[in-house]
Amino acid sequence: MTKIIDYDLYEVPPRWLFLRIETSDGTVGWGEPVVEGRAKTVEGAVEELMDNYLLGEDPNAIEDHWQRMYRGGFYRGGPILMSAIAGIDQALWDIKGKYFGAPIYELLGGRARSRVRVYQWIGGDRPSEVGDAAAEKVSEGFTALKMNATSEMRRVDNPASVDSAVDRLREVRERVGPETDIGVDFHGRVSKPMAKRLAAALEPFDPMFIEEPVLPEHNDALPEIAAHTTIPIATGERMFSRWDFKEIFESQAVDVIQPDLSHAGGITEVKKIAAMAEAYDVAVAPHCPLGPIALASCIHVDACSPNALIQEQSLNIHYNETSDVLDYLQNPDVFQYDDGYVDIPDGPGLGIEINEEYVEQQAEQTVDWHNPVWRNDDGSVAEW
Structure with missing residues (x-):
């Protein structure tokens, strides 16, 4: 054996x-x-x-x-x-x-689709020239984008903070037109009252979804937020098992879930979460601002999940200034992006070939990444 x-x-x-x-x-x-x-x-x-x-x-x-x-x-x-x-x-x-x-997708029942749609991140936490960035990505063939809604936001903030979010989304929508989908990530930075205000203010620009409008510990507020908007609500990157997702399925307040294949128990668990979501008519869009192994894992689950909507991927994302997704692969052409879609790897297992020599070289570097700690203008800690 x-x-x-x-x-x-x-x-x-x-x-x-x-x-x-x-x-x-x-x-x-x-x-x-x-x-x-x-x-x-x-x-x-x-x-x-x-x-x-x-x-x-x-x-x-x-x-x-x-x-x-x-x-x-x-x-x-x-x-x-x-x-x-x-x-x-x-x-x-x-x-x-x-x-x-x-x-792997063959061992999970076979493909439900021939390719997987992806979206591309535009800008960082305080994106400048966000309209130009959006237009550039659309010219490269992407049909879906995602952007942050806000930077720091007080629990009850002023009208200017809402106007700023509206202006940025308006700029992107005007640059890319109605045929491009735009996800708007609240990143858990927004309190319940401001989430309701922002959702109402952003609705005229038809976001694909608003993501993590409140932190997971406040998921009980999602039904009230959903009642204030027709924009689909997405959440789930900070939820880690089917038991964490059970409550939001039963609340019927969420339209898209975003489990992370490197956080939510891997392929085994996320396939089960996706099946649960299908029973509640909820779509799956796995969270993946990570590397090639996580991305390949996501794509295999997407491939065999009928309710998979779209896939996040981190090519050229602002986190990846030192190394990018394809750098660690012997076969970087396995992730071919075409018309806003990525091919499904057809090799055995994950279908990717890791460049072990490159991995060992990179592992010799000191890696000490930590997210920044933001503060409000009164000195109190803000959500990042």
């Missing part, structure tokens, strides 16, 4: 953690377990799980491994444990696909 015999972890720029699992027959699987800004913490969790549950085990028993990792400890859930499980799960599916000589 093939067994898991070894693993390695590589913290690499700009802010990613790669996991390499090797089996006794020489097969290698790759995963991307990380919480951005907490890579070393997740690294410790991966080591605990690998050492306690997986070394010496059959790599193909993925569901059993998932259950043992999740339920084997008294405490469960949360970003650290679920991200550690996610990266291990991705690597195990990569190994399983290679074992059977098939893409």
